[in-house]
Amino acid sequence: MSTEEAVLLAIENGIARITLNRPQASNTMDTTLGHALFHATLKVEADPTVRVVLLSGAGNGFSAGGDLRSFQELGDTLPTHTRELTTYLHGAVQRLAGLPAVVIAVVHGAAAGGGFSLAMGCDLVLAAESARFVMAYTKIGLAPDLGGTYYLPRLVGLRRALELALLNPVLTARQAKEYGLITEVLPDDDLVKWADALATTLAQGPAQSYAITKKLLRASGGASLESQLEAESRAISECSGTADGREGVAAFLEKRKPKFASE
Numbered sequence: 001m002s003t004e005e006a007v008l009l010a011i012e013n014g015i016a017r018i019t020l021n022r023p024q025a026s027n028t029m030d031t032t033l034g035h036a037l038f039h040a041t042l043k044v045e046a047d048p049t050v051r052v053v054l055l056s057g058a059g060n061g062f063s064a065g066g067d068l069r070s071f072q073e074l075g076d077t078l079p080t081h082t083r084e085l086t087t088y089l090h091g092a093v094q095r096l097a098g099l100p101a102v103v104i105a106v107v108h109g110a111a112a113g114g115g116f117s118l119a120m121g122c123d124l125v126l127a128a129e130s131a132r133f134v135m136a137y138t139k140i141g142l143a144p145d146l147g148g149t150y151y152l153p154r155l156v157g158l159r160r161a162l163e164l165a166l167l168n169p170v171l172t173a174r175q176a177k178e179y180g181l182i183t184e185v186l187p188d189d190d191l192v193k194w195a196d197a198l199a200t201t202l203a204q205g206p207a208q209s210y211a212i213t214k215k216l217l218r219a220s221g222g223a224s225l226e227s228q229l230e231a232e233s234r235a236i237s238e239c240s241g242t243a244d245g246r247e248g249v250a251a252f253l254e255k256r257k258p259k260f261a262s263e
Contacts, residue, residue: 007036008058009043014051014203016044016101023059028067029114031081034088041095051207052199053099055122056106057115065113065136086145089114093121093147097218100211102202106195107131107173108188117148120155123214125182126198127173128191133181134170154221156180206244206260 008019018040020027027033044050057063066085074081096103105122113136119125127133135152137144144152144165152161156179163169164179173185186194202210212235220228239245244260251258 005036006033007040009040011044011047011050013200014049015199016047016050016053018044018053018055020055020057020063023057025067025069026061026064026110027057027059027115028064028069029085029089030067030070031085031088033067034085034092037092038088038095041092041099044101045095045099050099050101051203051205051210053096053101053103054106054195054199055096055103055118056195057109059109061109061115062105062107062111062119062131063113063115064110065115066142068140089118089146093118097121097147100207100214102210102214104195104199106191107133107182108191110134112136114146117144117146117151120151120181121147124184124198126184126186126191126195127176127182128188129173129185130188131173131176131185132170133173133176134168135164136168138166139168204260206239206242206248206258208242208244209239209248212239 006021008017008021010017018037020033020037022028022030022033044053066082071078071081102124103122105119105125107119107125108128108131110132111119111127112132112134116133116135119133135144135148137148149161149165152164155161156164160179164171171179171181173182176182177185184194216228216231216235219231223231244258247260248258
């Protein structure tokens, strides 16, 4: 399989669709997929028209994590391989986190190991009723990657993060929502339609406001109150001077739906 086929990328109407495309292998991650995902995020990062990213998996699931069959075949070279693989995948995770666009994980089937971590790093996570979430790393003697140890404590607290990482419970979509891991649970047949509708709505929204709000929230964990207040002051001042900011205020006062700029 070529690098281009391992991950599909389509950009239209402000929406970038990134699809993990190894359905015959449960979208497990090898260097081909890692390289392809990294390059897909580079292309999205370089495209100023992208306002929303939909990240999903082809076939029967989102991603079952690392490609353990290929890991076994590598023998003593596996440590070097995993270092290379995570270099690509972590580059992709960093770029998705830093995008001004809203990034939405659309999860069906299994999100395990790296698939779990990848989904957790997205801004919003939509899951089908049948989706299942599990860390699984320590079950096979490995350690988490793709930002799992960064995002989990921030999403669910340290105690639950330790539970998920050390005991490896398999969470249903409903349980994952109760834990605070995902945004919404949808009937299986409605997942894609609901995700598309949400992406379309967000793509028509105030892009700069979304981007700045994302940046503020993602930076808040390591900030003092004083520095965060200063960042907020600068951010709302910047937004208030934009066309979208002026339109949003005017629309609210005039009791009408705002018409935000397309760029």
